[in-house]
Amino acid sequence: MSGQPLLKVRGVETYYGNIRALNGVDVEVNQGEIACLIGANGAGKSTLMMTICGSPQARTGQVIFDGRDITRMPTHEIARLRIAQSPEGRRIFPRMTVYENLQMGASLDNLKYFDEDVKRIFKLFPRLEERQSQRGGTLSGGEQQMLSIGRALMARPKLLLLDEPSLGLAPLIVKQIFEAIKELNKTEGLTVFLVEQNAFAALRLSDRAYVMVNGHVTMQGSGKELLANPEVRAAYLEGGRH
């Protein structure tokens, strides 16, 4: 599955004003793999995700995507390199229809592959097809998450960043969404970088995993390794299941 490193984050430090949110983070994601980052609230997971997208930009360190240094690039140009993001809180366009939301996702190619891609998305998430002329804001949380991922996929990404896709969703929907991610990875070889609090589901899915605490990456390994790691189990798995 894995190949060349597609995304390399090297010694990144990100600040909000004077507060250091990321403290020398090193992360690598290889071509064609699912990588995940787990950690508690406020560990800096979403900040890392946003830093990769250039908002906020890293103060020191480097973000390298596909051999290019993207550390100082503006967000929209990073997106044009085919890094698509399903941001935290989904951020779909609430007054626009599902169909229009997907159109917005295909802005990069000016709708060139739209018809073909929209069929793919509807096959992946049949619920979206049923709801295509409904406004984004009237969808349920799970449907909104599907739309957010679908919209990101419309950009034909090389790297898909998913920020807490399971946030606030029913377990059944979470399962559906994780299955969809797995399928995308298998059938299309899509590289996925996933940030999750739902450590169990995320680790089971991942080829490579990182644990983040207070702006540091404290542990890394394959998903299976971390699942078996007693520290990880104590902190993120069993603690949550008692």
Added chain:
Amino acid sequence: MADNNAASVRADDSLFQKGIKEGLFAGAISFGMFLLYIGIVTEQNIHNELVYRFRWGLLAAFVIIAAVGRFLIVTVVQPWVAARKANAKPAVEEKGFFSKNFLKIALVFLVFYPILAVTLAGTQGSLKYVDNFGIQILIYVMLAWGLNIVVGLAGLLDLGYVAFYAVGAYSYALLSSYFGLSFWLLLPISGILAALWGMILGFPVLRLRGDYLAIVTLAFGEIIRLVLINWTDVTKGTFGISSIPKATLFGIKFDASKEGFAALFGLAPSSAYYKIFLFYLILALCLLTAYVTIRLRRMPIGRAWEALREDEIACRALGINTVTTKLTAFATGAMFGGFAGSFFAARQGFVSPDSFIFMESAIILAIVVLGGMGSLTGIAIAAVAMIGGTELLREMEFLKHIFGDDFTPELYRMLLFGAAMVLVMLFKPRGFVGSREPTAFLKERKNVSSSFTKEGHG
């Protein structure tokens, strides 16, 4: 059966009693409230002393209006609303012929409106209808549609829109009086200049949103006005620029000369022809604005504007350059303001900074909000109601018999705006036409969509 009747009579009785009670209460409160504000008026007498005088009649009128109004609300309106809520119709409603073809009917009416006015009121009598009502309303329709691009589509709250109107008006006024350029050349130039100023405003405010943006645009509007007032060498300050050349129709002038329009077509000289010409001109400009808006909404840039209104961060993550998107929104909106401005200058023949005060921006914005942000139809209806209503107030001379000779109804136009605002926000919080029309469908529209797409609160 009898029991039922008795019960309903009793209910009516108690409703009536409640109405009387609440009416008297409202009367008492309004008496207390208005006693000092309306009951007593201070005046300067001949010796320059301040004296006061009671206005019992006027006070009584206000108290009676309050009491009767409350009585009617309690006995008629509230039961009616309750009854309507109880037998609320299902959401799917068959549209009538009128509402289906509303736009076509409105357009046909507008095309024939001047002809209708001339037939009914005579050439000279049509002036009032074509000029005061027709042109005046259409100018505001155009301005509101222009502002709609900035506020309604791109979601950038602009309180200084009148600045672009002013730029357009002064561009035409100055360039035509100093260089003698023609209206048809200056119309696009004014638009381009206004668009340029739109970009100049756009740059510094790119990082601002919401309230902060509103304040800066407000200041920008004031800066333009103050420059117009103080740059007396060029703009003649508060005196304004007068005798601005009129627009021409393929080189035909609208004056009393031998080559003038009336003489050429063998008609009796009248200023009405110029106004009718202007009516069709502003109608064409309005249609252009609407056409461009509708087209743009279906194009990538229009979609980007709407997405920007919804969520700026998501836009950037999708690879949309928010800087150019915002600037084009400001520039496009400003351009239509500029067109309207140069038209305004050609119509009035006179411009002064007084025409471009903040209140104008507020009125235009109020029309956009009342109409429903983003909806062209709603905004047009709001403009007709608001500007037409203002003009109607001028006609209400009979009110002088009630409120005394020094009563000037048109001073109450802001009251009209306030009342309309409160009513619309109470009953239709998203404006007359609050629903957003989607711009794209997969194949054809599904029937379920209309009932499902009702807006939630949020």
